[in-house]
Amino acid sequence: MSLPRIAIDAMGGDEGVRVMVEGAALARRRHDKFQFLLVGDEARIARALEAHPNMRGASEILHCEDVVAGDELPSRALRRAKTTSMGLAVNAVKEGKAGAAVSAGNTGALMAMSKLALRTMPGIDRPALAALLPTLGDNDVIMLDLGANTEADARNLVQFAIMGAAYSRIVTGRDRPRVHLLNIGTEEIKGFDRLREAATQLQNATSLDLQFDGYVESDKINRGEVDVVVTDGFSGNIALKAIEGTARFVTDLLRNAFTSSLRSKIGFLVSRPATELLRHHLDPNNHNGAVFLGLNGVVVKSHGSANAKGVANAVAVAARLLEDNLTQRITHDLAELGEDRLRVAPGNSGATDEGSQ
Known part of the structure; x- marks a missing residue:
């Protein structure tokens, strides 16, 4: 059985059409049930498809020449939602022409367009951006929000926890x-009032299919002892970029160390299997595909610099969320908690936090 089509913003990302089409083709070689709606310049997409025979019977092209720039303000991009490849890809989900949309373009613009076109799910105030990060354990860790909301009150954090x-x-x-x-x-006394309020609500939400284990510090995110890390978008984006920067620092440090002398080069040859495993584990393309959770539809954000393997992974994320009915799962959990349990006590909205630092 084929999945609903996945709309690809073929013009987004640093490399544009070539990498987006190549990534979709790689995803289809892994799973031949994938079908695609490729949105962008028809002539460029057609040329890219010539190198991928497996895509010819599985793809439809929606012609569009207008592109959202990487540095374009979301408010400006939103006004061109009906003429850009990104906007048309998201709109295909709204109209039922595709089950999910994947874009490597401007994150802020993609969030704005997705929220306007698909709206938030009943019971969700704000969508959140979630991504998978590697750990030392057997599991990847999901972290949200990673930048969709710079601020979040206790109610938002509880909703993020349910979605994550x-x-x-x-x-x-x-x-x-x-x-x-x-x-x-x-410690329970640490953090803002909104954090403590959210923690209380999650501790009392025994009907939910999750195990709330309190607080975690940023140095423990990748230890493999956590499955979901919940925070506001400001803190989450800072933490994510610190993790990514540290990963690049480690790989660059090793590269410099192994090329510093003849002895180091010999040592590299001996330890190459281990360093290759490390490189694979830290490669962001192997964990590519952030998801806007809380919308009435699936939208996946690929990293702008992702290669074909990264795009294929983003496509696979979209397909898996369609297969496993993510939105229905979130709706079920919200119903289990109940709207009354998501109400925040007066004074605990997080606007004037005075919690212990």
């Missing part, structure tokens, strides 16, 4: 994912 846990059950197979709130310490 539903996503985690799909990708990790755990019945009750281990959920933590990102904080500056693990």
Whole structure:
């Protein structure tokens, strides 16, 4: 049985059409049930398809020459949602012409277009951007929000936890994912009022299919002891970029060390299997595909610099969320918690936090 088509913004990302089409073709070689709606310049897409015979019977082209620039303001891009490749890819999901959309373009513009076209799910105030990160354990860790919302109150954080846990059950197979709130310490007195309020609500939400284990500090995110890390988009984006920067620092440091002398080069040859494993583990293309959770539809954000392997992984993420009915899982969990349990006590909205630092 074929999945619903996946709409690809073929013009987005650093490399544009060539890499996006090549990534879709790689995804289809792995799973021949994939079908695509390729949105962008028809002539360029057609030329790219010539190198991928497996895509010819599985793809339809929606011609569009207008592209959202990488540095374009979301408000400006939003006004061109009906004429750009990104906007038309998202709109295909809204109109039922595709089951999911994948874009490597401007993140802010993609969020704005997705939210306007698809709207948030009932019971969700704000969508959140979630991504998989590698760990030392057997599981990847899901972290959200990574930049969709610079601020989040207790109610938002509880909703993020529910959405992240539903996503985690799909990708990790755990019945009750281990959920933590990102904080500056693990003690109950640490953090803002909104964090403590969210923690209280999650501790009392025993009907949910998640295991709330309190707070986690940023240095423990990748240890493999956590399945879902919940935070606001400001803190999450900073933490994510710090993790990515550290990974690049380690790989560059090793590269410099192994090329510093003849002895080092010989040592590299001896240790090459281990260094290749490290390189594979830290390669962001192997974990590519951030998801906008909380929308009435599936939208996946590929990294702008992703190669074909990274794009293929983003496509696979979209397909898996369609197969496993992510939106239905989130809806079920929201119903289990109940709207009354998501109400925040007066004064605990997080606007004037005075919590212990």
